[in-house]
Amino acid sequence: MPYATASDGVRIAYQLQGGGFPLVLLAGQSNSHRWWDSVRGDFDATYRTVTLDYRGTGESDKPDQPYSTEGFAEDVIAVLDELGIERADVYGTSMGGRVAQWVAARHPDRVRSLVLGCTSPGGPHAVERGNDVRRSLVQPGAGAARRALLELMYTPAWLATHPGPYHTVGDPGMPEYARRRHLRASNTHDAWEALPGIAAPTLVLHGTDDIFNPTANAPLLAERIPGARLQLIAGARHAYFEEFRTIASPLVLDFLGGLNEGT
Template structure:
């Protein structure tokens, strides 16, 4: 397992696959690189893919300081440095989209093209999930909470034909401390003032039926980032990239090849 070492000494596990210019794939909150299992192959051919385990997930070190999406972005740069990659395309989904915003803001010379999926700008300008959504995920019965999360990620028809396992429901090996750190990182994210400084060509993707991270955040991002393109996927929930991969992956590839 290759590791990159950050400036503060943390080891970040990463997983490069394939040949060609790199595409960095960033997972959602409290998830490891397994978020992209079975999906990254869609991007192979003309490019390689690079995933990583956030601090506290997979084979990476436990966080020793408070987590933030900006810290996770610095970890992405550490991985690119270890790979010797001067530039990369970056595709972040959910919390990974928040991380990707900071990668593009703080390191514009390292990002060729940027894709932001099912994510938000954070802060007071973002559209939060409804109270009933938050209550459904916070209920004490873990079975019911898992069922609620599945309903937010996928449509009932897709779930009926895909019994799992699912790679998007969180890293079961995470410590409670790390899980709280990821939640805080997502909640405290606010890149609104910095978004107009993104210079990389940007594509914003979102499912129209996403209630976990409401679709109303997509036009906010697209309007705030100069020249950004917006594509909405009808009927898709939060995990549009998996359930609607036949639509989403070509959109991303066309944009990256554009």
């Protein structure tokens, strides 16, 4: 397993597939690179996809210390540096979209194009999930809470015909302290003031039926980032990129290809 070393000495595991211009794929909270397993092949024919295991997940080190979306973004840069990649397209979903905001805002020379999926700006300007959603995720018994999370990620029709395994509901090998660290990192994210400084062409994607990260966050991002495009996917919940991959992946590829043709 190849590793990059972050500025504080933490080892970050990364994975490469495909060929072509680099495309960084950033997973959601408390998930490793396996978040992308079911759809990564959609991009490998055109791109050299780069994923990583956030600190606290997968094969990366798991220090019991504060994490942040800004820190995760610097870990992304450490991976790009290790690979000698000067510029890449970046596609982040859920917390990965929050991390991607910092990558693009703080390292504009490293990001050619940006896709933000099912994410939010964080902070007081964001639209938070409802208390009913929060309560459903802290039900007594791990089985009930897991089922509630699955129903936030996927439609009933999808769950009825796709028995799993599901790679979007958390890295099963994470220590509990790392889960808490990830949750706090995502909950304390606030990139509102940095968003107008994002110079990369940006596509904002979101499912219309996402209540886990409410859909209302998508137009907030699109209006805050100069020139950003907004695309909503009808009927999709939080894991739109997997359940609606035949719509979502072509949208991303068309956006990136159209903007970057000849560059």
